[in-house]
Amino acid sequence: MTQFNHPELGNLVGLIALLMTLLVWRNVHKLPARLVDTNNKIMKESAFAFLPISAGSLIMLVQMGKEIPLFLIVMFISTLIPLWVYAKMAKRWL
Template identity: 80%
Template structure:
């Protein structure tokens, strides 16, 4: 039970509140424009813009960075059901598979390349 005492609970709660708060606000705002499906994307982009602006004028707190790193590392298991669903979808796509694979590769490689460039420059 020592691991429970070593967790920085205020940082965890603050980080989760920040992520969930931005997402929910963005979904609500986009619902007002009749496009709730864009809420996740707008929430992510607005949080990224806020953190970039914050980083320009101040340092991002280490507690926030550490907590975010742990959340990202532990949330990798959340993608396993999505992967299984994608495999089932691929089986039923038939002749559309090549186009789907091209879109998948492009939409994955470009963000990873941009992230690598940003990480190389700023870290």
């Protein structure tokens, strides 16, 4: 992505490429059981990664005042919806 002058999109493009590779692999071969088990374990343990984010959000909420509703909408869209979509995809395709 650096060659396209957008290095900040490297992680996103990498994840999308990995997803596409897994989709193609799933159509050709069966996914290994250890991959499915690892995915389930990562999803269960990744909830702890959101604790520092939540603490930072609470600190920001105290200082925001009138901008709280907009902040909550952004938090909802950027956190809950992608997690819900990922869970649906994982349940259906894995």
